[in-house]
Amino acid sequence: MDCKLSNDFPFEVEILNTKENPEIKDYLNDDQVSFARVGPKKFFFPSDFLSMAPSIYNMALRSDDTFVVTFPKSGTTMTQELVWIVCNNSDYEKAKSSPLNERFPFLELSSMVRKLSYTENEIEVLKKAMMPVSINEIEKMPSPRFIKSHLPLSLLPTSLLDQTKVVYVARDPRDVAVSYYYHDKLMNLSKPENDFKQYWKYFVSDNISFGPYFEHVLEAWEKRNHPNMLFLFYEEVTKDLPRAIQRVANFFGKTLSDDQVNKLADHLDFDNFKKNKSVNLEYLQENGIFRSDGAFIRKGKNISFARVGSKMYFFPKDFLSLAPSIYNMALRSDDTFVVTFPKSGTTMTQELVWIVCNNSDYEKAKSTALSTRFPFLELSSMVRKVSCTGNGIEILKKLIVPLTIKQIEEMPSPRFIKSHLPLSLLPPSLLDKTKVVYVARDPRDVAVSYYYHDKLLNLTEPENDFKHYWKYFVSDNISFGPYFEHVLEAWKKRNHPNMLFLFYEEITKNLPRAIQRVANFFGKTLSDDQVDKLADHMDFDNFKKNKSVNLEYLKEIGIFRSDGAFIRKGKSGGWRDYFDEEMSAQADEWIAKNLQDTDFRFPDC
Structure with a gap:
């Protein structure tokens, strides 16, 4: 069924009946969640998103707002922390004492909460833990506001790039799919018996929230040269974190010394980041929101590989920095x-x-x-x-x-x-x-x-x-x-x-x-x-x-x-x-x- 939500949200909406789309229902852990496709690119969302879509699309922006926008599981959390530290004069004390979700709230989170298969009490715990959680609360935040979103640019306010700064991060969709799979398992969103091979079919058929993946990424790519857009690749960020930090600093007109860059790189180092209680959401495990056998920050690293020589020997790319030293090593009799x-x-x-x-x-x-x-x-x-x-x-x-x-x-x-x-x-x-x-x-x-x-x-x-x-x-x-x-x-x-x-x-x-x-x-x-x-x-x-x-x-x-x-x-x-x-x-x-x-x-x- 196609419909239009309101005059101030100019997109057609297709409500997906789970009886007519059993492949969607079969994956989920909750039979009550329904879905919709939005706009000409058919972006896929829980139907609860429809109630807030016009409010987001028409949200009043401020000139000092900063957005981090990504397709889910593309390095969002790390980028949020990086941007916040750079823009807040390296205030590690506040970063440590205030959860990232308070400093850098998730714009459309309230439409996701009911998607989760939790008790009423668990949902209340989640709402309190993830404040601010509603559009109204985000609108009341003091300036400067830092806001995270997984929405494609076309569903965000039309003046976004003209009024605010936007950092967009893209990641190899294969890594995204693996990380998304474990994220959904962590949140009990998928049936336990579903394996990754099945999940991948959902991913490539655009039956995953915020998809289609390529429509999402390409919308941002087309705007990459806008002066208020910084387009990053997750792979480049993780390969050379100090360089990525400098790019972010330059984008926001900030000057960082080498010591400041190195300190932030150490703060964002995966092992340190995973232990950082202000970003790892481990308290959601304690309250039953997350499964006990997973982690919100799971691996985060892309091990890249290389083939070496005429016989195409296969190695982790880190080997390349060592290879000349080994080949030219001084031997003894x-x-x-x-x-x-x-x-x-x-x-x-x-x-x-x-x-x-x-x-x-x-x-x-x-x-x-x-x-x-x-x-x-x-x-x-x-x-x-x-x-x-x-x-x-x-x-x-x-x-x-x-x-x-x-x-x-x-x-x-x-x-x-x-x-x-x-x-x-x-x-x-x-x-x-x-x-x-x-x-x-x-x-x-x-x-x-x-x-x-x-x-x-x-x-x-x-x-x-x-x-x-x-x-x-x-x-x-x-x-x-x-x-x-x-x-x-x-x-x-x-x-x-x-x-x-x-x-x-x-x-x-x-x-x-x-x-x-x-x-x-x-x-x-x-x-x-x-x-x-x-x-x-x-x-x-x-x-x-x-x-x-x-x-x-x-x-x-x-x-x-x-x-x-x-x-x-x-x-x-x-x-x-x-x-x-x-x-x-x-x-x-x-x-x-x-x-x-x-x-x-x-x-x-």
Whole structure:
């Protein structure tokens, strides 16, 4: 049914009957919420919005008003705080003592409140907590007013850009959709059984509040050159926060010193921002408005990636700043490297090599963490990729030392170094100057182990299953991939006198024999008793309990999930428990295709 609300709101409105649009009703947790599409671009809203749409459209503006306008989940909260601090002379005391929603209210919030599936008491708590909540209250606010809105420009007052300052932020719609999905789950707006794949269908079919996404963004983009409009991309803000702060300051005619910029960047740093009680809305969890297992400020970071070199190796973009230092790293003749594709038996091989090369010094092996004895060369480029609570990253940096290239370069000889980099990205003189042990493992087992490793580190969304992960793996969208390019580089060098190429399957099938091969490679002689003792030390059950290698302390600081383990199962052939018939056939075809012009074959263990 199409209608017009009033003469002072010149837009047609289509009321959506949930009986005629069951796809809308099926998603929601509340059967009573109805929706409408507004205007020629069919913007989608809860029908409660219609009662306030004319008031917003005809709202009296002031010349010192400031608006932050975004499509939802596009970095709104961070931008509000940034703008408010810049425009209020860096008044951190007030920012800390006054909730952001009071300093920078949400214009159309009152039309959203009834959309939420809460008790009358919870709604009253929400209204009190989110003051000012109505248009009338916002209109009475003293100047200067700071106002947030998710409405498209066409539904805001027509004189908005002529009378006020507007900061608009756009974000990659794929990230928006993921964040919006978790936001709706946090607020109990969607049915618990609905997964992200289903949500994505709603998103791209414009059945999400404030959509269509592109109509919303493009309206602002067309006005980006207006002198009262600052158009920002969330990705650029998070990539270079100090530069974004300076752009905002310039837009508002403010001058900030480098110290002021750095202080604000630290204030807005994700880990600090997430803990900031004036913006994180955690009190809404205490009152049952938000679910207890989520967060209003969830992740907020876009991990960007890059492909490197002719073989298109895939890395978090942070690796690029480290890559030249690694490639040009000064090597020593007594350096030892263990190099593997991730989840190929690296930790076990490191411990084996270290014990063999250090005269079976089990006391030091027990008392000194493996990460200290045998550091991970490129770890510092990975640290920002992990998600952890509180000051976990800083604790991690202190626990895992040496962490940086500089610290590794300053280690006393002999150095033992672990890397997951392919040989082509390591120093060109690596095999001529150092000893290298490379370990390869069946990629199907690697993929299973990598999947659980990423879950342990909270790097994947909880609903992503292994079948989904496998698609990323075989399409070379996993860090350090492509898998076969990595392994085949080492395979081609297997006969170099400074290279020992091992298969994980052969190590686990006959550990004493593998120990002897490693000892021979390093010119060490081990008695049968020494081999047996090391084999017992490396036995999986003993190894899993070994505190110097199992990284259990990372659970205590929130780096690892509490329901997983760094050293998980360690068996060969376990992939069969995770692959269905279709995946097995796909894996066979993928392996055959990548090995067709090589003599590389996995051992039949």
